[in-house]
Amino acid sequence: MSLSGLFLMIFLVVHVSLNLTALFSSKAYLAACEFMDTNLLVQVMVPVLALGFIVHIICSIIVTLRNQTARPVKYLVVNKAAASSWASKNMFVLGVIVLGFLGLHFFHFWAKMQLQHILGQEGANAYNLLIELFSKWYYCVLYIVWVIALYFHISHGFWSAFQSIGINNSKWLPRLQIIAKIYAIVVTLAFISIPIYFFFGIHFFGLQKLIIYHVQLGS
Amino acid sequence: MKFKLKIWRQKNAKAKGYFEDFDVDNISPDTSFLEMLDILNNNLISAGKEPVAFDHDCREGICGMCSLYINGRAHGPDEDITTCQLHMRKFKDGDLITVEPWRSAAFPVVKDLVVNRNAFDQILQAGGFVSVNTGGVPDGNTIPISKLDADEAMDASACIGCGACVATCKNGSAMLFVAARVSALAKLPQGKVEAQQRAKAMVAKMDELGFGSCTNTQACQAECPKGISIAHIARLNREFLCAKLKD
Numbered sequence A: 001m002s003l004s005g006l007f008l009m010i011f012l013v014v015h016v017s018l019n020l021t022a023l024f025s026s027k028a029y030l031a032a033c034e035f036m037d038t039n040l041l042v043q044v045m046v047p048v049l050a051l052g053f054i055v056h057i058i059c060s061i062i063v064t065l066r067n068q069t070a071r072p073v074k075y076l077v078v079n080k081a082a083a084s085s086w087a088s089k090n091m092f093v094l095g096v097i098v099l100g101f102l103g104l105h106f107f108h109f110w111a112k113m114q115l116q117h118i119l120g121q122e123g124a125n126a127y128n129l130l131i132e133l134f135s136k137w138y139y140c141v142l143y144i145v146w147v148i149a150l151y152f153h154i155s156h157g158f159w160s161a162f163q164s165i166g167i168n169n170s171k172w173l174p175r176l177q178i179i180a181k182i183y184a185i186v187v188t189l190a191f192i193s194i195p196i197y198f199f200f201g202i203h204f205f206g207l208q209k210l211i212i213y214h215v216q217l218g219s
Numbered sequence B: 001m002k003f004k005l006k007i008w009r010q011k012n013a014k015a016k017g018y019f020e021d022f023d024v025d026n027i028s029p030d031t032s033f034l035e036m037l038d039i040l041n042n043n044l045i046s047a048g049k050e051p052v053a054f055d056h057d058c059r060e061g062i063c064g065m066c067s068l069y070i071n072g073r074a075h076g077p078d079e080d081i082t083t084c085q086l087h088m089r090k091f092k093d094g095d096l097i098t099v100e101p102w103r104s105a106a107f108p109v110v111k112d113l114v115v116n117r118n119a120f121d122q123i124l125q126a127g128g129f130v131s132v133n134t135g136g137v138p139d140g141n142t143i144p145i146s147k148l149d150a151d152e153a154m155d156a157s158a159c160i161g162c163g164a165c166v167a168t169c170k171n172g173s174a175m176l177f178v179a180a181r182v183s184a185l186a187k188l189p190q191g192k193v194e195a196q197q198r199a200k201a202m203v204a205k206m207d208e209l210g211f212g213s214c215t216n217t218q219a220c221q222a223e224c225p226k227g228i229s230i231a232h233i234a235r236l237n238r239e240f241l242c243a244k245l246k247d
Helices: A002-024 A026-038 A040-069 A091-110 A114-118 A126-134 A137-164 A172-203 A208-218 B033-046 B118-127 B147-157 B164-168 B175-186 B195-208 B219-223 B231-246
Strands: B003-009 B018-024 B096-100 B109-111
Touching (some): A002 A040, A026 A040, A026 A114, A026 A126, A091 A137, A126 A137, A137 B231, B118 B195, B164 B175, B175 B195, B175 B219
């Protein structure tokens, strides 16, 4: 659970760094996509990443089911103010939300980009996809809700992973919790910056010209 | 003071339980929670009714015998105390107080509010001891132990095995209890030798007895009457992983 979680959190950093190239120019973004499609190490890591997801999901289901049986008779009154964070008590639900939106994300991006590559076909222009999807307000809202669920999941998951593999003590406990918050905030804001940049860029700041140029360049 | 009580009643381990309402009156604010239950029981006995069964022993917060889940919190609405150290002045006059037993698959209800915490003894029997030869009784302070290590071992040994951690944990996990035992021994020279094996054996027993897994919600340390930190759980995890890697 913790090891696969740490692995997935490293993946998030890689993923969001590549996303951020879209803020600078379409060329940089398309070059990053090209790199991910062709680099050998990346190709090797793709199945490992998929395995990481599967291990994380299966472990979470086993742990959650097991923990459900540990208290057959529930309490009548439960004090909600007990000192544990909301995220820590709802990791499974948050995980399910993240996974649900991940399916949508796969359908909109992965199936049109990476999957086409695996099938040996020309993938869609990734920058065009960004413009097409993030010009719709509801898609932006969905995306941001998704990333906020991810924020809660990783703000607990980060320090919890270190605790579970024993890399923690009374001095490092508060430090790791602060680092977890910082990590989660940075990753979340970086992810959210993409839909915000494109949505407001397209609708309010007259980036159409620039975008049309990018589209022509890409197609 | 006056209180309305909603108390879990259960005839025996197999019977179906239910909540029963009681009223108590004329309670001094300086009455302890258990004394208030004594008064209730006195009234019940006078009225020819069955008194409410609950666990208690030393009544000075050091034995770990008292339990009770009071208004949704283990040992009631106060920090770092056991139920016997809880006083009625912590409640408002006329409050409704719900009293439930510890709820855990590993702690079956024996009667009313009494649960069987024998599972903790079984975990201790699985590894909560030192079995290496430590020789005769040495002179005091002849074994060099740093103050920090001694303090940490002492903090962990403060565990009285009451089970509030299990009762509070949403997963019904006994990790804080096991961690306190493992930590108390692992920080001292005699216990260090078997630290990894001990962690492995005690965790295996805990899983076998039906306790849940730790998901680091920190609820246990918030409700522990001895304020034992989850940092000890990190040490338990470390010892456990090292033992597993050596297998």
